Structure formats: structure tokens, C-alpha cells
Amino acid sequence: MTVLEGIGITKRFGGRVAVEDVSVAVHAGRVAAVIGPNGAGKTTLFSCLTGATALDSGTVLLDGSDVTSRGADDRARRGLGRTFQRLSVFGSLSVADNLLVGAEATRRTPLWRGLLGLPDRRASGDAGRVDRVLALLGLEDVRDQEARTLSTGRLRLVELGRALCGEPRVLLLDEPASGLSDAETDGLRAVLRAVADDGVAVLLVEHDVRLVLDVADHVYALAQGRMLSSGTPDEVAADPAVRSAYLDRTRA
Amino acid sequence: MLLTLQLALAGLAFGSVAALSGIGLVVTYRATGVFNLAHGAVATLIAYVHWELVVRQDVPEAVAAPLCVLVLAPVLGVLGYRAVFRPLQERDASPAEALVTTLGLFVLVVGFTTVLWGNGAKRAPAVFPTARWDLGELTIRSDTVVQLAVVGLVAIVLAVLTGPTRLGADVRAVVDRRELAQLSGVDVDRVNQLGWAVGTALSAITGLLLAPSLSLTPYGLTLVVLETFAIPVLARLSSLGVATVAGLGLGVAQAELTQVHVTQEPFATALQALQSNLLVVALLAGLLLLPSLREVGDAGKARSFSSRRGRRTSPRRSVVLYAIAAVMLASPLGYPAEQLRQAQAVPGLAVVLVSIVVLTGYGGRISLGHAGFAGLGALFFAKLSSGAPELVALVGGMLAAGAIGVLTGYPAIRRRGLFLALTTFAVGVTVSRFVFESPTLTSGIDVHRPSLFGLSLAGDHTFYAFELACLVVALLVVRNLRSGPLGRALLAARDSEPGARASGLDIGRITLFTFAVSAVMAGLGGALLAQTTLSFESHAFDPVSSSLVWFTAVVVFGADSAAGAVLASGLFVAMQLVTGSSDAALLPIGLLAVLLGRFPGGVLAGLGAAGRPVSAPVADRRLSPTGRALVRQQ
Ligand SMILES: Nc1ncnc2c1ncn2[C@@H]1O[C@H](COP(=O)(O)OP(=O)(O)O)[C@@H](O)[C@H]1O
């Protein structure tokens, strides 16, 4: 089942085209990946899909309904979780509180009830969910540590955990393995598979070609904002256009 | 036609001064990346020095004016840069910190001026000879001509300075890309010093030329200069040409407006207000209509001086702190009425200052217009209480303040740093000019103290107890703002907006909520202050002597510390009692704010670290490289 679909997405900065007429689809239980050299427009495509930037033309469908004009927070509450290439954890909160925000914010935060000091009755499942995600990502030892004191690799996991706590139906990850150690990357690979097996749709931007070929069911190759190739990992890896634009260069 | 010409000439006289002030602000901003909120205070200080030299010491004008403008002002500017702003720059402080430091400088300079020369109005001597030439029926004043010549001269000098010289190339390099300029060996320090020297010299000219047409008072002249913020805003902080044209144009437009006559109310009153406040309207309109200012560097968030962490201080320590505060606040209840009355301003002011903590410390937003909210609360309470029970009127006043708070919150959803600071300041000045100083709205107002279910609170002891109860409610609200899902959401939105939005937090809704809560609380505090004095006085809610000073005090005592805000309120009142002057607290607060670069978390945070100043580089060293990058990025 298609959970997230971008159709004909185009985004310009000033006169410069960052993404042009790109279409992608992410299905429940599947992992799709976007590859492409630096500046290909991968992060921009993510921003358009998540609502962080307004797009110039195109349509974004989430669970079949048009969310093109809706904000990032609205899409998040409808089940779109994401991580950032440029980290955006809540530095002054503890790791557990970062995850708790992820769990709480997908419901509308009860501002006025909170002001009056009334308890949030819907919060019962949050603590248990946070504990499970901490265990899944191996973050239990830093659970009460202030997030800003952690290494880049662990912060990427905190962001992933925050997104997972929102019980997303689709998860967009922008270079989740950059800054991770080999052991951490292996852990990430297992987590991604487990998340997809749970029925979540996953879209991933990644430089680590091995990771992509390993976990992705479908690969999109971007270059200079355009879709160069799309198909199974083997098909895309064999595409001569892709080889010349990307794969050869990273292997050289 | 003749009248139009004559008015245009009069307008050019003021317009040229406004243009000089605006050019000074833009020059300093472009060269140093600092928007100098102390511009008006410096202008006033130099005007006083000039008055002292010419009137008291009999120094000839031909010596005094050049001494003030060409020697004293640039020296002060360079000293200020070296003592205060260079250390900030060296430790890579955020634009928000630099902004607060200029506020500290403002408070310090105004305090200094008041201590030296008092609050009484002085008659400042004219700088240029005021001969009149009759050209047919048109009268031309010589000082207008000289002032226009000065504007032209300044424009030419600046054009040469930034022109095809080595220095000019350096200046342009710094203006375009600060970090790059540093790397490529440009003498950034020299450009900075020059920026401050030229900026303060221009503020000195502004002060000397404006003072004779007003009566010289510390706050009065300062506010007039602050109104010229409209000019750098219209020039989008970048173009000197636009600044010159905007200054002259606004001067002429303001003069020509006096030709327009309307008799029908309420337009007549509105027109009258507009005639004397065109710059304020231009400032507000410019800020609301411009999509963005061309800010140097990234938009500074209040985050850098709001040190609140996710984990709370140990419960034991806060219990002890609050116990001490409670004893101190409650002890006046044991005094006789006469002494108690002197303490009555403390809880009301504390509620206002705590409301600033809510917005700045918890919401991460700068607000330089809080006296506007407080004054609206006071005014609406007073108006409504003539026809309704006082408690209903009190709620009405709070809601009125809250409504303006929400309106201010809308532009704040997308604005940060300097842009937001100027917008809130403009709202404060506008409310003050068009509401608090409007005779039709504020004359003949009676202020009563409330009664509670038939129990009168008019007695000094019962009223003080009522004030304390209000303060306790405000502090309970603050406690709720920092706990549970709401507390986490506020911190998350402050720490990383993209992250908060991606988690599902509605930043707009949270911003409006924070502004509403803060403004309602400020309205309550303002109403309490009015009930304390049993009167509504516009100067108690002044956009300069109240808003700017209050905000600075809150930041000095720790922007996220409600206890600090209560302490600050106690300090204001205690200093006034001890010295008999309401401006006595300015000097210590200004000094501490200027030193904020060395105590990033505020005074209390500094004391908390066993009296050792916590400088940010030290604090930074405890962080991982990523942690540092994160802190910087926020
Ligand atoms: N906010 C922005 N403003 C201007 N140009 C941008 C912005 N974000 C990205 N770009 C440009 O768009 C192009 C695509 O960038 P990006 O999406 O970050 O690429 P990738 O993530 O594939 O490395 C680049 O040329 C980049 O310079």
C-alpha cells in the first residue's frame, strides 16, 4: 500500500532549480532509498515531502490525501516521521525527554490544560514506548543525559528514536548513517529492517552504498535535481547513466 | 504653494537630523553587525556634555561642538567596542547577546546621565547660528542650510570611505561576508573600530542638533532618537542612500501633514496623533510590511541568554530559595501602613517581570514592548472598573492586554532576533503614543482597589496580601509552564524549531500561546501597579524607561529565572527607597548587562557557580564537538 507519494515535485531557489519534476512513492513495509551526488537535491526533495519547504509545483499525497498545502507539523501528526541531515535534536532536554516529545507531539499538545496544571490523560502509553525505543536503539545508558553532550552518531540515533516514538506510518531518514561507527551502522541496518517489517514505509537518503544495496527494496537515483534512474538496487546499480554520474565516482 | 514650500523647509530641518541618525545606525550595523540600541542614549549623553561645556563652563561653541562630535563621541565609541563588543565577538557570541549588550549600554548611559545631571529639563544651546533670510515671502533659516550641508558632507565622506580605496575594499569585504573577510586577512578589527567611531559621531550630531528644539531630558531626547529607527528599517539595514532619502522624506511628510485639517471625530484625534508620530507609524508599518530585514549573520535567538535546562534544579535548593523569598515578601505585612506602602510596588512589578521571563526565558522570544501590555492592563482595568465590579474589570484588563499580545505574537511567528526586538519595541511605542498619551482616553481616570466578595481590599495590608496572592498565582503558572508535556514542548520549540515541527509541534500556536500568557500576566501586573499608586500615569508604562529597562533587568537576573525576576523587582524598589531616585537601579543593572558577555546565564547563574564567572568558552569545553556545533547552530 502506498503511504507517501510525491508527484512531479519541482523546487527552485531563486532562479536555480534544486529539484525538477521528481516523482517518488513509498510503500508500507518497504524500504526505498534516494541516492545521488552532493547537491543532487535529495535533502530538498525531503523538505518538500515533509513540508519543511513550500514546493513550486507538484503534489504530495499522504495516505491518499493531498497534504501539499499543509505544514510540516500537520504532516507529522498525520504519521510522517523524519530525521535531519543537519541534526535538530533538543539539546537541553535529556535523551528520554527528546523521545517523549516525539511521543507527545503527534497529539496536539494540551497547552491550556498544561497551563492549569491538569494532567494529560492520553499520556499513559508514552513512558513504555520511550523505554522500548531506547532499548531498540541501545540508548539506555544515556537515557537521562542532556542530549547536547552526546556524539554525532548517538544524536542521529536520538533523532531516529524521537521519530519512532511518534508511531510514524512513514519514516524519512536523511543520511542516518553519517557519523555512525561500523558497529552502530550494523545496528541501524537491523533497526531499519525491523521497522519496515512492522509495516512502516521507509524512505532513506544515504551515502553508504553498501547499506543502501543491503536494505533498500527500491532505489531512486537523482542527479542535478532530475530523476536519473529508478528500480531495484541491482537495476539502478547497473544503469550506465547512474554509474557515470555517481557510483563510479564514489568508488574511485 | 508658499506654505507647502515653507513647511518643506521646516521638514528638511528635522529630516536631515533624522537622516543623520539613521545613517549612523546603518553604518555601525553594516560595519560591525551590531544594531546599537544605545544610539539614542549616547546622543543624549553627548548633548548633556555639550550643554555642560557651553552653558555651565562657558566654552565657546566653536570649540565645544567639534570637541563633542569629532573627539569625545568617536573615542567613546571605540572604547565601548574594545571594552564590551570585541570580547563578545572573540568568543563568537550570538547576535542576540550583542543586542542585549547594547540594551545594557543604553541603561548604563541613561543611568549615568541621570546621576550626573538629574531628571530636570535643560535648555540646550543651538549649535549653528540661526540667521533668517527672506527670499521674497519665503523665510530660509541658516541652520537648516547648514544641516543639509552636513548630511551631504557625511554622504560624501562615507562614499569615499567605502569607495575604491584599500579601506573601502576592506569595509565592503567585511560588510559582505564577515567570516570570509576574517579568513582572507582583512583587518576586521579596524573596520569595526571605524564603524563604532562613525556611528557614535553621527549619534552625537543627532543629539546636538535635536536638543535645542526639545527640552533636554534623559529619556525625552533618547526616545526621539529611538523613533528614528524607522529610517534604518526602511533602508532594510543596508542602503545608506535609502536611509538618507527616507530621513529627509519622513521629515518633510511630517511637516506637510500639518496642512491637513479634519474636524470630524475621531479622525481629527487620529490625525493629530499621526502628525506628531509619523516616525513611529513608519517604524511599525515598515516592520510589519517588510518580509525581512537584511540581517547580518543568522537570526539571533533569545536562546543564548536563556540557560534553562531540561532538568530542573534540585527540589531542595528551590524550596530553600522560595522560602527565603516568601519570608522577605511577606515581612512587610508586619510593618505599619506607611512603610508597607513603600513595598507595595514590589509584587506588581514582580508579576510584570515574571511575564517577561515567560516570553523570553521560556518562549525564547525577545520582547521590548512589555510596558505596553502592562499599561493596557492597567488602563482597561481602570476604565472598566467605573462600571463593573473591580474583579471583573481586572479580568477585562488582562484580556485586553492578552489580545494585543496575541496580535504581537502573529508577526513573531516568523521573526527572530533584531527583527522581533524592533517589532515589539514599535508595538510598545505605538500603544504608548496612541493610547496612553491620548488625553481623550486617559484623562479623568479613577483607579480603585478591588473588593473580593464584598471584602474590600482597599486597606494597605489587605491590598498587599492580595498582591502577594496574585504573584503566587503567576508563579504557579510559571511552574506549570516548565513541567509536563507543555514544558517539554516549549523547550523543544526553543531548542530546535525544525525538530519541533517535524515532531508535530505547531510553532505558530505555541508562539501565540506564549505571547498570550505573557501579555495577560503583564496586564495583571500593570493593573496592580496602577492600584498601588491609585492612578494611571503614562510614564509608568513608558516604552523606553519601562520596557527597555525591565527587559534588561530580567535578562541580567537570568532570563529563565522567575525567582530572579522577583529579586529584580525588589532591587528596583529598594534602590529607589535608599536613594530617593527611581533611576538608581539603572547603573548596577546596566553594568551587569554590559558584562553579560562574561556571565551568559545572568547574575544568578554566575553566583550559582560559586561566584566564578561562567564564561561560555569554559562551559563549551565540557561539550562534545557535536554538542558545541549544536549550541552554536541554535
Ligand atoms: N535554502 C537553500 N537556498 C538556496 N539554495 C539551496 C538551499 N537548499 C539547497 N539549495 C541548493 O539546492 C541544491 C540541492 O541541495 P540539496 O538538496 O541539499 O542536495 P543534497 O542533499 O542532494 O546534497 C544545491 O545546489 C544547493 O546549493
Ligand SMILES: [Mg+2]
Ligand atoms: Mg543532503
